[in-house]
Amino acid sequence: MFESLATSVFDSAEDFWTWFGDKPLKIILILVIGMATIAVLRHVVTALTERIAIGQKPRAVVERAADPVGTTTGSAPGATPVAGRKRRKNMLMTPQALADVLVASNPRVAERRAQRARTVGSVLNSTANIVIGTLMVMSILQVLGLNPAGLIAGAGVVGVALGFGAQSLVKDFISGVFLLIEDQFGVGDNVDLGAGVIGTVEAMGLRLTQVRAFDGTLWYVRNGEILRAGNRTQEWSRAVASVQVPLGTDVDAVRAALGRAVDRVKNDPELADSLLETPSVRGVDAVDQGGLTFTMHAQVRPAQQWAVARSLRVAGHSELLHAGIVARSAPVTFDESPAGDTPGVS
Structure with a gap:
């Protein structure tokens, strides 16, 4: 037993x-x-x-x-x-x-x-x-x-659906390869991919690109759906700060005050490493019912344009007040230029 x-x-x-x-x-x-x-x-x-x-x-x-x-x-x-x-x-x-x-x-x-x-x-x-x-x-x-090829071929409608899905997948992969080869943007760049996708690239794959917006939203963008890409931090950037003063203001006085403002920014030790050129003041860029628009700008290191633009605005406001060009009871109005600042990004 x-x-x-x-x-x-x-x-x-x-x-x-x-x-x-x-x-x-x-x-x-x-x-x-x-x-x-x-x-x-x-x-x-x-x-x-x-x-x-x-x-x-x-x-x-x-x-x-x-x-x-x-x-x-x-x-x-x-x-x-x-x-x-x-x-x-x-x-x-x-x-x-x-x-x-x-x-x-x-x-x-x-x-x-x-x-x-x-x-x-x-x-x-x-x-x-x-x-x-x-x-x-x-x-x-x-x-x-099991034969994977035979399963896909014998799946009928499912096989057709997988074929369309594979076509889209191949499109994403090919687009991802060209994004990498052409160096349109990379990890750490601040980009605008259209459709409201604006932020910093956190990861790139052959199929997806992950973009972190300033408010913390993480966007997943298929590479095949990227029709245009604006890179704000490739090689160099430009800080742009536009200021508007009332009509009838002495243009030479404004330029002198803004000149002192850009000198303050140029001599700021905290911004010394960010500047690639001496900040300058352009002439009158626009005249409308709101007043005269002047622009201060400077070429800066990548991703430093927002900090430098904020400093230019603060210095410009201070110098205009000090020169009496703008009264404290009627503060100066700043325009948000599309090529300028992104609030809160540094």
Whole structure:
């Protein structure tokens, strides 16, 4: 009796392991290997992109790249022709050395490289998830004895619907590739994608772009639906502050007061790193029933136009009051220019 019971248990255990070692074990291995691969790829991509984004060459390396013949300029008069050939060879800068010189001479290059690196990292992570996830699903279906292509082809109406959906998906992917190649915008840029989608790009994928609005709304925009894109923080920006004074005001007096205002902003140590040019005052830009419109402007670093524009408005208001051009009982009116400030963004 005990022998028959033991034999039955043994046979049951053997049947279980035979069953488990066939399809369930293969499915578990596919899931484990796939998830581990995704985790490793995401870690590697994130580490590499962050290293590119924030990594800088030592100053000595940049200086050597900027003056590649510095070690040979002091050669003795009797130097051999071989040394001369080496000197001429060193004068050819490698692409990496040239990039280091550009970064050292123009900080905007480093900022844009960091944005582009993070954008590429975001797209690569998204691509890895899609590709490996698709391979995992296909492999599991094959283990179960199902033909994915046959299932889609035999689904009839469902297959047609999937075909239309795939067409839209391909459109989004192709648009995402061109957005990345053409560098229209990247992670960290402040953009206007139309239809009220205005904010900072938080993530970019081949299918979706995530934009965070100032009020905290996170917009998910399909890349294939982006018909136009306005980038407010690419390479450089311009701070624009328009001020309106009453009709009949002395134009020269206003320009003098606003000139003192832009000088205050130029000498502000907190804004010294934001300015790429000296702020200036244009002439009368508009005349209407409200009064005369003057504009102060300055080229600034990316994403600094709003802070500089606010400072220009405050300084302009103060100087106009101090000069008596505007009475305190009738405060000056500021116009919101489309190319100017976005309230609350800094």
